[in-house]
Amino acid sequence: MQNISAKQRLLNIGFGNFVVTSRVIAIVNPASSPMRRLREDARQEGRLIDSTQGRKTRSIIVTDSNHVILSAIQAETIGQRFIAEETVNE
Template identity: 70%
Template sequence: MEQVLLNIGFGNTVVAERVVAILSPNSSPMKRLKDEAKEERSLIDVTHGRKTRAIILTDSNHVILSAIQAETVSSRFEALMKDEKEEK
């Protein structure tokens, strides 16, 4: 079974099928979500010290912080899903 990987910046990838949502980090609920994930030890920070520009939620309840714009990650995700459908 081949897994499709989504590039979330700086050489980091996540299995595209596990992604539930790609969100902008600027709202209060997203900040609360990030804080809760940190407390629960389910926060993964792949920003390499840069500003968080996207929050990626996975079906395993992990919250991934990326320094790539949410729109960019989302367009990469859409392109991967489109390619997957065309291959089938």
């Protein structure tokens, strides 16, 4: 097992999928029109990662590499996990 530095902590986004916390720019609700547009643009440009395992998209995670990740976990839940992970690192 590798030693993971504080900058490389992992955020559980559901169903065995993780994102490096330092790469996360935003965690948003997918219901708004701008978020639907963001998802479609990312899909067309090959920047979309679907980690929903066939379930309903409940949050969108935007990374600093301009990738858009779909998750079946509520944005609020992922946000709480993100904050908890950041608190552990302090």
